[in-house]
Amino acid sequence: LFAAVPSVTSTNVFVIWNNVARDVALAGHLSLLESARLYAFLNATMMDSLLSTQTGKFIYGLWRPITAINNADDDLNAATIEDATWSPLLGTPPYPSYPGNMAGIGSCASKALAMGLGTDNVGFSATWVRPSPNPPVIRQYSSFSQLAQQEADSRIYGGIHFRFDNEVSQAACTKLVQHAYASLMLPRQN
Numbered sequence: 546l547f548a549a550v551p552s553v554t555s556t557n558v559f560v561i562w563n564n565v566a567r568d569v570a571l572a573g574h575l576s577l578l579e580s581a582r583l584y585a586f587l588n589a590t591m592m593d594s595l596l597s598t599q600t601g602k603f604i605y606g607l608w609r610p611i612t613a614i615n616n617a618d619d620d621l622n623a624a625t626i627e628d629a630t631w632s633p634l635l636g637t638p639p640y641p642s643y644p645g646n647m648a649g650i651g652s653c654a655s656k657a658l659a660m661g662l663g664t665d666n667v668g669f670s671a672t673w674v675r676p677s678p679n680p681p682v683i684r685q686y687s688s689f690s691q692l693a694q695q696e697a698d699s700r701i702y703g704g705i706h707f708r709f710d711n712e713v714s715q716a717a718c719t720k721l722v723q724h725a726y727a728s729l730m731l732p733r734q735n
Contacts, residue, residue, distance in 0.1 A: 558647060558696065559591060561671055562654040565689070569658065569667050582730070583661045587654060590725050594653035594718040598644045601714075607643035609633075610704055633704025647700050648711035649718040651693035656722040658689045661730070665690050 566587050570580040611633055617625040659665035665688045673682045686692045697715060700706040 558650055559588075561673075561692075562587060562591065562650075562658075565654075565669060565671065565692070566658060568669060569662065573662065583658070586661050586725070586730055587657045589729065590653050590657045590722045591650050593721055593725065594649040595646060597717065597721060598646045598649040598714050599640075601644045602641040602646075605643050606641045607710070609637050609642045610707060611637050613707075635700070635703030635705050637705050642706055643710045644714035644717065645697065645700055645706045645710040646714070648693075648697035648706070649714035651696035652690075652715035653718040653722050655689035655693035656719050657726075660722065660726050 563584065566580075566583055570583060575583065611631070613620070614627070614631045615629050616627065618627040655665065658667075667689065668685070668687050670683055670685045671692065673684065675681060684692075684695070686695075693715075697711040700711065701708055
């Protein structure tokens with residue numbers, strides 16, 4: 546069904562997922578109506594995901610890894626050891642950690658595309674543009690969920706999220722997509 550999908554280039558997660566949708570829609574020869582429905586579903590659920598995760602951050606107010614590691618001597622747990630010099634690889638956002646936005650958006654986008662197209666197993670490549678002087682990074686993916694998981698893991702490896710932040714966000718946002726699909730992607734009535 547899907548021919549070779551060209552490389553997607555961007556720095557923005559919403560743009561990346563829309564570029565993926567564009568390229569798989571073209572490769573799969575979706576009609577204009579099918580493509581419009583896919584884009585609408587993808588973007589509506591990504592925004593729902595962001596609203597859900599961002600709201601959760603201020604309900605739970607969980608500290609970021611930098612705060613937890615730098616202040617481990619104040620956490621009332623004798624098993625943790627403070628490292629006041631540790632810092633993350635990524636800049637720490639100025640809002641709480643839990644749940645993870647990127648993990649939620651990625652899992653939501655991958656599930657929306659998989660449900661909209663009837664399969665998760667679509668191969669494509671994406672080019673991630675990095676700040677100068679770093680060269681772009683091109684990644685090959687065999688599925689939408691593979692890209693989503695890599696996005697979520699990047700936040701852990703970058704030091705700005707805990708794994709449970711992402712796991713909870715991924716589970717909740719996947720349910721959000723399933724609900725939206727059942728509610729919004731109804732067959733056309735003539």
